[in-house]
Amino acid sequence: MTDERIIVGLDIGTTKICTVIGEVAGDGVLDIIGEGTVPSDGLRKGVVVNLERTITSVRQSIQAAQRVAGVEVHSAWVGVAGSHLRALTSHGMAAIRRGMDITRSDVDRCIENAQAVPLEANMEILHVIPQEYVVDGNDGIKDPIGMSGVRLEVDVHLVAGAQGPLANLRRCAEDAGAGVDGLVVQALASGLSVLNRGERDVTTVLIDIGGGTTDVGVFRRGTLAHSAVIPLGGDHVTQDISQLLRIPPDEAERVKKRYGVALPELADRDVVLEVANPSYTASISTFELAQVIRPRVVEILDLVRSNIEQRMGALELLAGNVVVTGGASLMPGLDQVATERFRLPVRIGKPEGVSGLVDVVASPAHATAVGLVRYGMLHGSAPLAAAGRRDGRNGAGLFSGLRRVLKDFF
Numbered sequence: 032m033t034d035e036r037i038i039v040g041l042d043i044g045t046t047k048i049c050t051v052i053g054e055v056a057g058d059g060v061l062d063i064i065g066e067g068t069v070p071s072d073g074l075r076k077g078v079v080v081n082l083e084r085t086i087t088s089v090r091q092s093i094q095a096a097q098r099v100a101g102v103e104v105h106s107a108w109v110g111v112a113g114s115h116l117r118a119l120t121s122h123g124m125a126a127i128r129r130g131m132d133i134t135r136s137d138v139d140r141c142i143e144n145a146q147a148v149p150l151e152a153n154m155e156i157l158h159v160i161p162q163e164y165v166v167d168g169n170d171g172i173k174d175p176i177g178m179s180g181v182r183l184e185v186d187v188h189l190v191a192g193a194q195g196p197l198a199n200l201r202r203c204a205e206d207a208g209a210g211v212d213g214l215v216v217q218a219l220a221s222g223l224s225v226l227n228r229g230e231r232d233v234t235t236v237l238i239d240i241g242g243g244t245t246d247v248g249v250f251r252r253g254t255l256a257h258s259a260v261i262p263l264g265g266d267h268v269t270q271d272i273s274q275l276l277r278i279p280p281d282e283a284e285r286v287k288k289r290y291g292v293a294l295p296e297l298a299d300r301d302v303v304l305e306v307a308n309p310s311y312t313a314s315i316s317t318f319e320l321a322q323v324i325r326p327r328v329v330e331i332l333d334l335v336r337s338n339i340e341q342r343m344g345a346l347e348l349l350a351g352n353v354v355v356t357g358g359a360s361l362m363p364g365l366d367q368v369a370t371e372r373f374r375l376p377v378r379i380g381k382p383e384g385v386s387g388l389v390d391v392v393a394s395p396a397h398a399t400a401v402g403l404v405r406y407g408m409l410h411g412s413a414p415l416a417a418a419g420r421r422d423g424r425n426g427a428g429l430f431s432g433l434r435r436v437l438k439d440f441f
């Protein structure tokens with residue numbers, strides 16, 4: 032097996048750093064052959080704030096995965112989150128010469144025109160994702176090459192990030208010994224690993240609730256059509272519990288995982304938690320605990336809803352279902368609260384369609400890391416982000432982006 036078949040995903044999260052090593056088997060099946068997870072304490076809301084600590088943890092995570100896989104990691108696909116990300120959809124048009132069929136260069140020109148949008152000077156384009164094409168007013172076309180027409184149009188979903196946070200993220204991977212194959216928005220990666228075929232055929236909302244951020248992706252027929260990062264996650268629930276019970280965050284985290292439910296009706300009314308600090312004693316039932324958790328979960332889900340609706344209109348008209356993933360989706364009752372808030376079918380998603388160490392990565396917390404490997408599988412080794420950096424151009428990746436653009440769906 033050559034090294035080209037080894038693909039590595041590196042999820043630098045707010046609460047954990049996770050490396051997943053995949054190997055593409057001859058039949059195209061993705062085998063998970065290594066995994067390493069270590070706690071993370073150098074990020075805030077998805078953004079690196081302490082380089083040294085993060086580099087140390089990334090190195091540990093890679094080493095742990097290498098030990099399991101028995102291979103050396105040279106480079107990785109790295110996930111990006113944080114409020115610095117900007118996502119927008121823009122329209123492009125290209126005229127087709129009379130009597131000629133639509134060619135690859137017409138499509139590239141159309142996509143390039145769609146990228147002519149004003150972005151702040153310090154922004155770097157990460158993804159250029161064409162939606163469906165329109166030829167002479169006929170919409171719904173996935174691949175227009177070879178068709179006849181005089182006017183080609185496309186909507187393109189663009190995702191850009193601020194150069195500072197992106198440079199810090201690259202530095203963490205590189206200083207830990209892994210070159211960056213590419214930076215990938217976390218919602219896109221998570222969607223690649225958890226959405227099933229049926230969900231890819233329709234419009235599906237993917238919500239990855241992590242520790243510090245909630246990553247949102249709307250996938251229309253398998254293509255990312257909208258993305259956003261909400262700077263709230265499971266750690267905010269932990270903070271609420273810590274304040275309520277006046278206990279340190281690590282104890283509040285234990286209480287949350289052991290007794291926390293998002294729906295008070297699910298709480299065991301007979302269980303009462305006794306808090307006995309030197310300065311404070313209290314008792315609280317798990318029902319009361321759930322009454323504190325629920326509003327925070329509702330707040331996060333309602334922010335997701337309003338973010339999508341601001342850009343795309345009423346959710347019920349837009350989407351067929353919702354898939355929630357990320358570590359915080361493990362909280363019992365979260366799916367029921369989400370069903371109630373979105374009025375759509377909801378399921379909790381975890382990575383699917385892989386073999387090898389299936390049980391190790393079959394958790395919602397692994398959605399991003401496994402999805403990064405899947406992304407690497409689809410996109411080969413052309414390093415869009417790394418190329419942009421070598422160019423040293425602002426907002427760049429524009430042309431390097433074009434090369435991979437047509438593969439930015441699944």
Ligand SMILES: Nc1ncnc2c1ncn2[C@@H]1O[C@H](COP(=O)(O)OP(=O)(O)OP(=O)(O)O)[C@@H](O)[C@H]1O
Nearest residue numbers: 044045046047241242243244265266357358359361
């Ligand atoms: N069994 C559980 N019940 C409730 N919450 C849980 C459970 N297991 C994990 N969590 C929560 O999930 C969150 C971590 O999720 P995840 O590992 O997906 O985050 P991350 O990727 O490190 O963070 P981010 O994506 O925000 O950068 C934490 O808030 C943690 O408390």
Ligand SMILES: [Mg+2]
Nearest residue numbers: 044241242399
């Ligand atoms: Mg995450």
